[in-house]
Amino acid sequence: MTDRRFMRRAIELATAGIGNVSPNPAVGAVLVRDGRIIGEGYHREYGGPHAETDCIRDARVRGEDPRGAVMYCTLEPCSFRSPTKHNPPCTESVIEAGITRMIIAARDPNPAVAGCGVHALRTAGIQTSCGLMEEQVLKLNESYFLATALRRPQVHLKWAQSLNGRIAHAGGGKTPISGPEAQRHSHGLRAAVDAILVGRGTVELDDPSLTARYGTSPARQPLRVVLDPGLRSPVSSRLFQDKAASTLLLSGPLNDNALTHAAELKRLGVELEQLPLHKEGGFAAEDILQALYERGVRSVLIEGGAVTHAGFLAAGLWDRLTVYIGPTLLEGDVLAPNAPVSNLSAAVVEREVDVLGDTVAITGLNPSTRRVLDGLKWDTAPQPQQAGCMLPQEEAHVHRFGT
Amino acid sequence: MTDRRFMRRAIELATAGIGNVSPNPAVGAVLVRDGRIIGEGYHREYGGPHAETDCIRDARVRGEDPRGAVMYCTLEPCSFRSPTKHNPPCTESVIEAGITRMIIAARDPNPAVAGCGVHALRTAGIQTSCGLMEEQVLKLNESYFLATALRRPQVHLKWAQSLNGRIAHAGGGKTPISGPEAQRHSHGLRAAVDAILVGRGTVELDDPSLTARYGTSPARQPLRVVLDPGLRSPVSSRLFQDKAASTLLLSGPLNDNALTHAAELKRLGVELEQLPLHKEGGFAAEDILQALYERGVRSVLIEGGAVTHAGFLAAGLWDRLTVYIGPTLLEGDVLAPNAPVSNLSAAVVEREVDVLGDTVAITGLNPSTRRVLDGLKWDTAPQPQQAGCMLPQEEAHVHRFGT
Numbered sequence: 004m005t006d007r008r009f010m011r012r013a014i015e016l017a018t019a020g021i022g023n024v025s026p027n028p029a030v031g032a033v034l035v036r037d038g039r040i041i042g043e044g045y046h047r048e049y050g051g052p053h054a055e056t057d058c059i060r061d062a063r064v065r066g067e068d069p070r071g072a073v074m075y076c077t078l079e080p081c082s083f084r085s086p087t088k089h090n091p092p093c094t095e096s097v098i099e100a101g102i103t104r105m106i107i108a109a110r111d112p113n114p115a116v117a118g119c120g121v122h123a124l125r126t127a128g129i130q131t132s133c134g135l136m137e138e139q140v141l142k143l144n145e146s147y148f149l150a151t152a153l154r155r156p157q158v159h160l161k162w163a164q165s166l167n168g169r170i171a172h173a174g175g176g177k178t179p180i181s182g183p184e185a186q187r188h189s190h191g192l193r194a195a196v197d198a199i200l201v202g203r204g205t206v207e208l209d210d211p212s213l214t215a216r217y218g219t220s221p222a223r224q225p226l227r228v229v230l231d232p233g234l235r236s237p238v239s240s241r242l243f244q245d246k247a248a249s250t251l252l253l254s255g256p257l258n259d260n261a262l263t264h265a266a267e268l269k270r271l272g273v274e275l276e277q278l279p280l281h282k283e284g285g286f287a288a289e290d291i292l293q294a295l296y297e298r299g300v301r302s303v304l305i306e307g308g309a310v311t312h313a314g315f316l317a318a319g320l321w322d323r324l325t326v327y328i329g330p331t332l333l334e335g336d337v338l339a340p341n342a343p344v345s346n347l348s349a350a351v352v353e354r355e356v357d358v359l360g361d362t363v364a365i366t367g368l369n370p371s372t373r374r375v376l377d378g379l380k381w382d383t384a385p386q387p388q389q390a391g392c393m394l395p396q397e398e399a400h401v402h403r404f405g406t
Numbered sequence: 407m408t409d410r411r412f413m414r415r416a417i418e419l420a421t422a423g424i425g426n427v428s429p430n431p432a433v434g435a436v437l438v439r440d441g442r443i444i445g446e447g448y449h450r451e452y453g454g455p456h457a458e459t460d461c462i463r464d465a466r467v468r469g470e471d472p473r474g475a476v477m478y479c480t481l482e483p484c485s486f487r488s489p490t491k492h493n494p495p496c497t498e499s500v501i502e503a504g505i506t507r508m509i510i511a512a513r514d515p516n517p518a519v520a521g522c523g524v525h526a527l528r529t530a531g532i533q534t535s536c537g538l539m540e541e542q543v544l545k546l547n548e549s550y551f552l553a554t555a556l557r558r559p560q561v562h563l564k565w566a567q568s569l570n571g572r573i574a575h576a577g578g579g580k581t582p583i584s585g586p587e588a589q590r591h592s593h594g595l596r597a598a599v600d601a602i603l604v605g606r607g608t609v610e611l612d613d614p615s616l617t618a619r620y621g622t623s624p625a626r627q628p629l630r631v632v633l634d635p636g637l638r639s640p641v642s643s644r645l646f647q648d649k650a651a652s653t654l655l656l657s658g659p660l661n662d663n664a665l666t667h668a669a670e671l672k673r674l675g676v677e678l679e680q681l682p683l684h685k686e687g688g689f690a691a692e693d694i695l696q697a698l699y700e701r702g703v704r705s706v707l708i709e710g711g712a713v714t715h716a717g718f719l720a721a722g723l724w725d726r727l728t729v730y731i732g733p734t735l736l737e738g739d740v741l742a743p744n745a746p747v748s749n750l751s752a753a754v755v756e757r758e759v760d761v762l763g764d765t766v767a768i769t770g771l772n773p774s775t776r777r778v779l780d781g782l783k784w785d786t787a788p789q790p791q792q793a794g795c796m797l798p799q800e801e802a803h804v805h806r807f808g809t
Contacts, residue, residue, distance in 0.1 A: 166729050166754065166768060167742040168571015316735065326569050328731070330770055332719065332745030332753035339570040342735030350735035351569065356766050358759050365569060365766055367733055 009033050009040070009075040010108055010136045016045040016054070017077045017143060023048045023222040025197050026301045028111075028147035032058035032076040034069055034102070041067035048222065055080050055093040059100045070101030077140045079111040079120040079133070094123040105131045109140040112151045112379045134381045141376050146196070146302035149322055152375050155292040157302040158320055160312050161192060163327035163362075164339045170309060171208075173335020180329035184360035187217045192325065194219035196302040198251075198295055200228040202311035206236045213306070214247045224248030226300060230291065230311060232284050234261045243271050251298070253291060255280040288318035312340035322372040324351055330361045412436050412443070412478040413511060413539045419448040419457070420480045420546060426451045426625040428600050429704045431514075431550035435461035435479040437472055437505070444470035451625065458483050458496040462503045473504030480543045482514040482523040482536070497526040508534045512543040515554045515782045537784045544779050549599070549705035551782050552725055552775065558695040560705040561723055563715050564595060566730035566765075567742045573712060574611075576738020583732035587763035590620045595728065597622035599705040601654075601698055603631040605714035609639045616709070617650045627651030629703060633694065633714060635687050637664040646674050654701070656694060658683040691721035715743035725775040727754055733764045 016031030024046050032054040034042035042062025046054045055076060062069045080093035097105065105124050110133065111117060124131045141148055146157035163180040164170050170180070181189075193199055194215035205211065206229055213227045227242050232255040236243070242250055251274045257265055265275055278290045295303055305315060315321045326339070342350070351367020358364075377383060419434030427449050435457040437445035445465025449457045458479060465472045483496035500508065508527050513536065514520060527534045544551055549560035566583040567573050573583070584592075596602055597618035608614065609632055616630040630645050635658040639646070645653055654677045660668055668678055681693045698706055708718060718724045729742070745753070754770020780786060 164571060165745075166727065166770070167745050168567060169745075324569065324735075328768065330754045330757050332727075334744055334746050336741075336744075338739075338741065341737055341739075342568070342570050342572075343737050351733045354733045354764055354766075356759065356761050361757060363757075363759050363766065363768055365731065367569070 005038065006075070006106060006135055009035055010077070010106065012040070012043070013054075013075045013077050014108070014136065014139055014143060016043055017140075020046045020048070021143070022194055025049065025146070026150070026299050028078055028144040030054035030076065030078045032074055034058050034062050034067075034072045034074050036067070036072040041065060041072060042069065050089050053081065053090050053093050053096075054078075056090065056096050059096060059102075068101075071103050073104040073106065074102050075106045075135075077108045077136075077143070079107050079109065079116055079118075080105075080124070081111065081113075081116050082120040082123045083115045085115070092123070094120055094127075097124065098127045098129065103129060105129050106135055107131065107133045108136045109144070109148075110137075110379060110381050110384055112148055112384070117384070137380055141379065145322070145376070148376060148379055149372065150296070150301040152379055155289075155296050155320070156197065156300045157322050158292065158315055159192065159196065159302065159304045159323040159325065160315060160321050160340075161189065161304055161325045161327075162307050162309070162312060162339060163189075163329060165329055165331040165333040167332050168339045169333035169335060169337055170307070170339050171335075171337040172333050173337060180331055180333075181327045181362040182329070182360040183217075185327050185329075185362035185364065187219075188357065188359050188364055189325075189327065190215050190217035190219045192304055193225060194221040196225050196304045197300040198226040198228050198303040200230065200291075200295075200303050200305045200311070202308050203229060203231040203233075203236050204310065205306065205308045206231075206240050206242065208308075210241050211306075212241050212245055212247060225304070226251055226298070228253065228295065228303070230286060232280055232286060234264050238264070238267045238271070243268060243273050246272065250274065251276060253278050253286065253294060255284070255286075285314065288315050288320045292320060309338060309340040313342070316340055317343045319369075319371065322369050323366060324369070325364055325366045327359075328363045328365065408441065409478070409509060409538055412438055413480070413509065415443070415446070416457075416478045416480050417511070417539065417542055417546060419446055420543075423449045423451070424546070425597050428452065428549070429553070429702050431481055431547040433457035433479065433481045435477055437461050437465050437470075437475045437477050439470070439475040444468065444475060445472065453492045456484065456493050456496050456499075457481075459493065459499050462499060462505075471504075474506050476507040476509065477505050478509045478538075480511045480539075480546070482510050482512065482519055482521075483508075483527065484514065484516075484519050485523040485526045486518045488518070495526070497523055497530075500527065501530045501532065506532060508532050509538055510534065510536045511539045512547070512551075513540075513782065513784050513787055515551055515787070520787070540783055544782065548725070548779070551779060553699070553704040555778055555782055557699060558692075558723070559600065559698050559703045560725050561695065561718055562595065562599065562705065562707045562726040562728065563718060563724050563743075564592065564707055564728045564730075565710055565712070565715060565742060566592075566732060568732055568734040568736040570735050571742045572736035572738060572740055573710070573742050574738075574740040575736050576740060583734055583736075584730045584765040585732070585763040586620075588730050588732075588765035588767065590622075591760065591762050591767055592728075592730065593618050593620035593622045595707055596628060597624040599628050599707045600703040601629040601631050601706040603633065603694075603698075603706050603708045603714070605711050606632060606634040606636075606639050607713065608709065608711045609634075609643050609645065611711075613644050614709075615644050615648055615650060628707070629654055629701070631656065631698065631706070633689060635683055635689060637667055641667065641670045641674070646671060646676050649675065653677065654679060656681050656689065656697060658687070658689075688717065691718050691723045695723060712741060712743040716745070719743055720746045722772075722774065725772050726769060727772070728767055728769040730762075731766045731768065 013031040013033045017029045020029035031045040044057030082094040149157040199213045227250040234254040354367040416434040416436045420432045423432035434448040447460030485497040552560040602616045630653040637657040757770040760767040
């Protein structure tokens, strides 16, 4: 179980990068000799050194020599160069450092790596084992794995409801459903994603700030995204005015009447992007996700309202779902999202339950998402094209939104 | 903590009577001398000996002499005789047995006892302490305490819903929402009550048998109650045909057309009772509960449908609520019950969460019910009327336990 202990430490190190490295994955590495850790490292921020390099440097700072040591790394080392990539291939750093054994948790699904990292290590005579605690690393970097495989952001739906499935009181307005522990939990979800998305109705009804607060302090605030096909969100809304994070408004094609409104929002620093309108005057979930993906968003937390949630549910474009259930009963028909489903089998798998004070959080994974993740494992993923590994690779996506 | 250990054992013994003793409470007793248990007893079935007597007899069977021993009893011993009562006053048995100290958990809210039991013991010179683990005993016998205080059965609402608050798929019919562990749990709820109630719609849609199964084996099956104002339930329904338990159908006043239907049901052994009809052709929740109470029902599990649940919610006539939440999402508008509430504060207190395989059960207590239960405690309950007890009165609680 010593191997698991070291890999667990590497995962722990990787965790520190969550929220700061997207669109890269969070990666951790540990160097071990004679059962003793001689170096630790992780990918600290986007653009900074990769975990392997950070770890080798740490060993040297400690006066240790990496030669002959074993490296535990949560992800397959990268093996390619590209003009837009900040780091040299980690396989080269590992080989040059004289490391003789590599233990790797998960395969890098980036087509520029995807088995070629391991191939390069083995070709250099490094004994390489794969798959230790793979599942934990898939979960840690779920958004990276999914976004890489699906070329869209990971989609996490989140709402709060009463015991009888209402999301607000019939009277309307902001309804306190969940208590402070649940607030902290949901702000933790915000801090871990690249973007938070709501529909126009939620902006008008709740006037949310959509920032990660309550004890979370992400290195950068997630992008705030508002779906507003008709460009009708009030300019006075908190998230347009407070400068607390970047804001993107997705609208339909703008007519002349909307131009002043648009100009006002732009003056406040709000970015506007136009998407095609579909049936009933709304956007297609695919279009929304594509627009976000092209901006470098690899994970999006969709906070409502129910119509927005239902759009992603209907399209099958969601990966995780978290429902907060407060100790309340509510009257009326402001309901949790309708869910067009084709069958009655389990809609979520790997269901987790968190008791957060008076609120219960139920989280689950879309079964299709589970299948996508399983397809990325060493056992099931396609073997790399041997010839492909020899060629210089292009990095597929480099654009990144800024805050 | 020795006292708690013995009282915990008495509670454990009491538990064995649940489901067999209603409308009496489940009571357990333990006799202790020199820190050693010399007798154990409980109220095994309605009409049988009370826990105190059972415990004293057990000590004698073991060849032990109760004289000078300490008795731990979960409920205040009864202190009255009546022509309809099967047992002599337990206070007399305790006094005659020479027990010198009594430790009692909860006060008996029955007006014929209600402090007089303790008074009789103290008058006889028995050192008597009250209140140890009182809360646990209130919970164990919640239906007895509530029914005695409110003169209506304890009302437990129960339903299963999807993650998005739907109780059935739009297509209708029986929708499997919760898995086998949840089924066992809900059959446990059935086994603990005197009656199970559903509306006519549930009989027609689900054709349930409404018996306690799935590993539960109550000494007697709860009474099955169907609300059917217009007497339209099909005679072929399982619960009319299967003879697995007694069935009561509550209808409105019967017209001539309904007489044949009624005669058919009676021939099958179904009992019919007519209640007045109120607005929208339904019953008043009060009337339903009164009819059940008069039949000796002290606890009723209301299994739906949503309209039936909503009636009890609207009337504020409910004590507990259990919602099973499956890992599913459902489409359409077959919704969990609407809950007319006057404010948005917590609707349930003492919320408990049970993870039952893929299903989560959330149970809570009505805050008004909590207040009723609190009012039955030694600290808050009214002192017995001097004239009400057979003997002169003293202060009801001299020795008290801390926590």
